[in-house]
Amino acid sequence: MSLPAFAELLERLVFTPGRNAKLALLGQWFAEQPDPDRGIGLAALTEELAFTAAKPAVIREIAAERTDPELLRLSYDYVGDLAETVALIWQPRAGVNAPPPTLSEVVETLETAPKPEVPALIAGWLDTLDAGGRLALIKLVTGGLRVGVSARLARVALAEWSGQAVEEIEEVWHAVAPPYVPLFRWLEGAAPRPDPRDAPVFRPLMLAHPLEAADLAALRAEAWRAEWKWDGIRVQLTAGPGGKRLWSRGGEDISGAFPEILAAMDFHAVLDGELLVVRDGEVAPFADLQQRLNRKTVTARMRRDYPAAVRLYDLLVEGTEDLRPLPFDARRARLEAWHARAAPARMDLSALVPFDSIEALARLRDGARAASIEGLMLKRADAPYVAGRTRGLWWKWKRDPLTVDAVLMYAQRGHGKRSSFYSDYTFGVWREDGELVPIGKAYSGYTDEELAWLDRWIRSNTVNRFGPVREVERGIVFEVAFDAAQLSSRHKSGVALRFPRIARIRRDKPVEEADSLAAVMALVENRPAAD
Amino acid sequence: MVPAPGKPAHMRPVSIPHPETWLKVTPSGLFCEPGGFFIDPTRAVDRAVISHGHSDHARPGHRHVLATRETLAIMTARLGEGRAGHAQQALAFGEVLTVNGVRLWLRPAGHVLGAAQICMEWRGSRAVVSGDYKRQPDPTAAGFEVEPCDVFVTEATFALPVFRHPLAEGEIAKLLRSVALFPERTHVVGCYSLGKCQRLIAMLRQAGWDRPVHLHGAHVALCRTYEELGVPLGTLRTATVAKKDDLKGAIVLAPPSAVADRWARRLAEPVAAVASGWMRVRQRAKQGGVELPLVISDHADWDELLATAMEVQAPEIWVTHGREDALIHALSLRGIRGRALHLVGRGEEDEGEPPEATAA
Numbered sequence: 001m002s003l004p005a006f007a008e009l010l011e012r013l014v015f016t017p018g019r020n021a022k023l024a025l026l027g028q029w030f031a032e033q034p035d036p037d038r039g040i041g042l043a044a045l046t047e048e049l050a051f052t053a054a055k056p057a058v059i060r061e062i063a064a065e066r067t068d069p070e071l072l073r074l075s076y077d078y079v080g081d082l083a084e085t086v087a088l089i090w091q092p093r094a095g096v097n098a099p100p101p102t103l104s105e106v107v108e109t110l111e112t113a114p115k116p117e118v119p120a121l122i123a124g125w126l127d128t129l130d131a132g133g134r135l136a137l138i139k140l141v142t143g144g145l146r147v148g149v150s151a152r153l154a155r156v157a158l159a160e161w162s163g164q165a166v167e168e169i170e171e172v173w174h175a176v177a178p179p180y181v182p183l184f185r186w187l188e189g190a191a192p193r194p195d196p197r198d199a200p201v202f203r204p205l206m207l208a209h210p211l212e213a214a215d216l217a218a219l220r221a222e223a224w225r226a227e228w229k230w231d232g233i234r235v236q237l238t239a240g241p242g243g244k245r246l247w248s249r250g251g252e253d254i255s256g257a258f259p260e261i262l263a264a265m266d267f268h269a270v271l272d273g274e275l276l277v278v279r280d281g282e283v284a285p286f287a288d289l290q291q292r293l294n295r296k297t298v299t300a301r302m303r304r305d306y307p308a309a310v311r312l313y314d315l316l317v318e319g320t321e322d323l324r325p326l327p328f329d330a331r332r333a334r335l336e337a338w339h340a341r342a343a344p345a346r347m348d349l350s351a352l353v354p355f356d357s358i359e360a361l362a363r364l365r366d367g368a369r370a371a372s373i374e375g376l377m378l379k380r381a382d383a384p385y386v387a388g389r390t391r392g393l394w395w396k397w398k399r400d401p402l403t404v405d406a407v408l409m410y411a412q413r414g415h416g417k418r419s420s421f422y423s424d425y426t427f428g429v430w431r432e433d434g435e436l437v438p439i440g441k442a443y444s445g446y447t448d449e450e451l452a453w454l455d456r457w458i459r460s461n462t463v464n465r466f467g468p469v470r471e472v473e474r475g476i477v478f479e480v481a482f483d484a485a486q487l488s489s490r491h492k493s494g495v496a497l498r499f500p501r502i503a504r505i506r507r508d509k510p511v512e513e514a515d516s517l518a519a520v521m522a523l524v525e526n527r528p529a530a531d
Numbered sequence: 532m533v534p535a536p537g538k539p540a541h542m543r544p545v546s547i548p549h550p551e552t553w554l555k556v557t558p559s560g561l562f563c564e565p566g567g568f569f570i571d572p573t574r575a576v577d578r579a580v581i582s583h584g585h586s587d588h589a590r591p592g593h594r595h596v597l598a599t600r601e602t603l604a605i606m607t608a609r610l611g612e613g614r615a616g617h618a619q620q621a622l623a624f625g626e627v628l629t630v631n632g633v634r635l636w637l638r639p640a641g642h643v644l645g646a647a648q649i650c651m652e653w654r655g656s657r658a659v660v661s662g663d664y665k666r667q668p669d670p671t672a673a674g675f676e677v678e679p680c681d682v683f684v685t686e687a688t689f690a691l692p693v694f695r696h697p698l699a700e701g702e703i704a705k706l707l708r709s710v711a712l713f714p715e716r717t718h719v720v721g722c723y724s725l726g727k728c729q730r731l732i733a734m735l736r737q738a739g740w741d742r743p744v745h746l747h748g749a750h751v752a753l754c755r756t757y758e759e760l761g762v763p764l765g766t767l768r769t770a771t772v773a774k775k776d777d778l779k780g781a782i783v784l785a786p787p788s789a790v791a792d793r794w795a796r797r798l799a800e801p802v803a804a805v806a807s808g809w810m811r812v813r814q815r816a817k818q819g820g821v822e823l824p825l826v827i828s829d830h831a832d833w834d835e836l837l838a839t840a841m842e843v844q845a846p847e848i849w850v851t852h853g854r855e856d857a858l859i860h861a862l863s864l865r866g867i868r869g870r871a872l873h874l875v876g877r878g879e880e881d882e883g884e885p886p887e888a889t890a891a
Contacts, residue, residue: 021802071857075691078693079693085693413820419820
C-alpha cells in the first residue's frame with residue numbers, strides 16, 4: 001500500500017490518547033496492508049528503522065527552492081514546526097500525476113541512493129502526496145515519527161490482531177528483522193513460528209501481585225521464600241554465542257545505556273535481576289539510577305558518578321538448557337552454583353531473607369527502612385518461572401506507605417476518559433517563610449465520586465490559568481501516600497516522592513495545618529544525591 | 532436577471548471616482564457615503580446592509596436592515612423578533628436596487644446559507660464587499676460568484692500558505708471510517724452552530740449516512756431555521772436527552788467548546804472531533820484535546836483567496852480581518868495593491884479564531 005495509508009495511520013495515532021484505540025488502529029493496519037509495507041510501517045513506528053537519509057536542513061533547503069522566503073518565514077512563525085510547515089506549504093509541481101510511492105519504495109530507494117540525489121528524490125515524492133502524506137514522508141526520512149507507539153504496544157497489537165499470546169510473540173520478536181515477513185506469516189497461520197536459534201531474544205518476565213490481607217492469612221511459611229524488593233528497574237540479561245543484550249522489563253533493549261553491564265556479561269545464560277546504582281557496596285536512591293535511564297549512549301563521567309550493577313533474582317536459561325519449568329528452589333540452587341562458578345563482575349545475588357513464620361516476616365518488613373528497599377517479595381518454593389502475572393505464585397509485599405498532608409496547588413485535566421476532569425494534582429507543603437512549595441504530583445488514589453467533587457471544586461475555585469493548568473485557591477488538603485521521600489535537585493522544594501497517590505481528601509483540615517517542608521525532609525532517608 | 536452592466540471602471544478609459552472616495556472606513560465599519568448605508572456595521576445604525584448571519588457581521592438594533600431573505604430569517608431566529616432590524620428588506624441574488632444613486636446588488640458568497648457579497652457601483656466605480664466566503668462546494672449555500680470590480684474587499688482568516696483546505700468530502704469519509712472502526716463509541720464533532728453544523732449534516736447525507744444525527748441543544752434552533760428555509764437535513768435528534776446506549780456508534784454535533792468538556796460525559800466513550808480550518812495545523816488541534824481533526828472550513832483557504840483576487844480583476848484589494856501581512860505580500864508579488872482595513876470586532880464568531888476546545 002502506498003504512503004497515504006501510512007500517513008492516515010500516523011495522524012490517527014498522534015491524536016489518539018487511548019491505548020485500546022491505538023491497538024485497534026494498529027490491528028487495522030496489520031489486517032489491511034500487504035507485505036512488506038505493513039512490516040516497514042511497524043518498524044518505522046517503533047523506531048526500529050532509523051533513517052539518517054535527510055537532515056532537517058535538507059528539508060528547509062528544498063522548501064526554500066519552491067517558496068517565497070517571506071511567506072515561508074510567516075508560515076514557520078505561525079506553525080512552529082519545520083516539518084509541518086514544509087508539509088503544509090509545499091506546492092506540488094503542476095502536471096505531476098505519478099502515483100505516491102509505497103513505503104518500501106521510499107525505504108529501498110533511500111538505502112541505495114547517493115547522498116547528492118536525496119533532496120531531488122524527496123522533492124519528487126513530495127509532489128505526489130497530499131499534506132498529510134508529505135508530513136509522514138518528512139517525519140519518516142528525518143527519523144522522528146514520535147507517535148507514542150512503543151515496541152511493547154506494537155507486540156500487544158500483534159497479539160490482539162492475530163490471537164497469539166503476546167508472550168509467544170515476545171520470544172521471537174528480537175530474532176526477526178523488518179519487514180518481519182516470517183513473523184506475519186506465522187501470525188496468519190501460514191508458516192511455523194520463526195526459530196530464534198542463538199539470537200539474543202527477550203523472554204517475558206514473571207511478575208507479582210500485590211499481597212492483600214486476605215492472601216496473607218492463607219500463607220504457610222514453609223512453602224514460601226522471601227527476598228527484599230529492591231528499588232531499581234527489573235532487567236533481563238541475555239548472553240551467548242549469538243550476542244548479548246540488556247532488556248528492560250517491557251523488552252526494550254537498553255544495552256547502549258549500560259556498557260559496563262554488557263562488558264561483564266561474558267557468559268552463556270539468561271538472568272533476571274534488578275538494575276541499581278551501587279556505590280561502595282551500597283544501593284543508591286532511585287533518583288540516581290534515573291540519571292542513567294532513557295539514554296542511547298553514556299559518558300565516562302556518568303559511568304563514574306552513577307555506577308550500575310545488577311542484583312540477580314533468577315536464572316532462566318543456562319547454556320542451552322531452559323530452566324523455567326523447574327521449581328523456584330531448583331532454579332535458585334542453579335543460580336547460586338552458576339554465580340559462584342561464573343563470578344561475573346558487577347553482579348551479586350539478591351539474598352534470601354530467612355524467616356520461620358509469617359509473623360516474623362511481617363516484623364522484618366516493618367523494620368525495613370532503607371530507601372533502596374520497597375518491601376518484600378514472596379515466591380512460592382515450587383513455582384516454575386511463568387511469563388506474566390499469575391496469581392498465587394509471586395507476591396509483592398510493599399512496606400506501608402508514608403503519608404504527608406499537602407495542599408492542592410495546581411490541577412490539570414487528564415487524558416482519554418478523564419479528559420473532561422481535572423484529575424492531575426500538584427500539591428505542596430509549607431516552607432518556613434510561609435510559602436507553599438510543590439513537592440509532587442498525583443493522578444490516582446481517589447474514587448470516582450471524589451474526582452467529580454474535586455473537579456467541581458477546582459472549576460469554581462480557580463485563581464489563575466496557565467494554558468491547560470489551573471492554579472486554585474488554597475483550600476484543599478490531601479493526605480498523600482508515597483513509598484519514599486528522596487532528595488532531588490530537580491524540584492524547587494528539594495525533595496521528590498516515590499509513587500505518590502491521594503490517600504484521602506482531608507476536608508476536616510484547614511490548609512494552615514498541612515505539613516511543613518521540614519516534616520517531609522525528616523522522612524528522607526537516603527544520603528544526598530550526587531550532583 | 533443579469534445585474535452588472537458593462538466592465539468595471541479601471542477597464543474603461545473615462546475618469547471615474549476611486550472607491551476610497553465614497554466607501555469609507557468608520558468606527559462603525561464600512562460606510563457607503565452616497566448610499567447612506569453601512570455594511571456589516573459593528574454597532575446599531577440607521578441603515579445596514581448585512582452580508583450574512585454570523586454575529587460579528589449581523590449585530591442587533593439597526594433601524595433598517597437589507598439582506599437576503601435567508602439572512603433576515605437567520606438574524607431574526609438568532610437575535611429575536613424585532614432586534615434584527617425594525618424594518619427588514621429582502622433582496623434576492625441578482626436583483627438590483629438603486630439607493631441615492633448607488634446601484635446595489637448581491638451575489639452568493641458561498642459561506643453559509645444566505646451569505647452574500649455586497650456589490651455597489653457609484654458613478655461607474657464598482658466595489659464588492661465579499662463578507663466571508665469560500666469556493667468549495669457546499670450543499671447548504673449557493674456557490675460563490677465572481678463579480679469583476681475596481682476594489683474587492685476580502686477576508687483573510689486563513690491567509691497563510693499553510694492553510695490549504697482539502698476537499699471536504701475526504702474529511703467526511705475520514706469521519707465515517709472512524710465511525711466504522713469504533714462502532715461502540717460516540718463521535719462528537721465540534722462545529723459552529725450556524726453554517727458548519729448544517730453543512731456537515733448535509734454532507735453526511737450525501738455520503739450515505741441516513742441514520743439520525745444527534746445535536747447539542749445549542750445547535751437545534753438553527754437547524755430548524757435551515758429546514759424552514761428549504762434545506763432538508765434528515766432525521767435529527769437531541770443528544771442531551773438521549774440514553775448513553777443509544778449514542779453508541781452515533782454522530783453528535785456540538786459547539787467546539789463542548790466536545791472535550793463536561794457536556795461530553797453523557798456520551799459513550801466519545802471520540803472528540805472538531806471540524807474547522809484550524810485543524811490543518813497539528814499542534815493547534817492537539818492543544819484542544821481533539822482526537823479526530825477534520826479540516827472543513829467555511830472560509831476561503833490560501834489558494835482560494837489568491838485565485839479570487841485574480842478572478843475579480845481588481846487592481847486594489849482591501850483586507851478586512853485576519854492575517855493580512857502574508858496576503859498583502861503575496862498580492863504585491865502579483866502586481867495588486869493591498870490595503871489593510873483593520874476593521875474592529877471581526878472574526879469573533881465561527882472560525883475567526885482557533886477554537887479552544889479545552890477552555891471550559
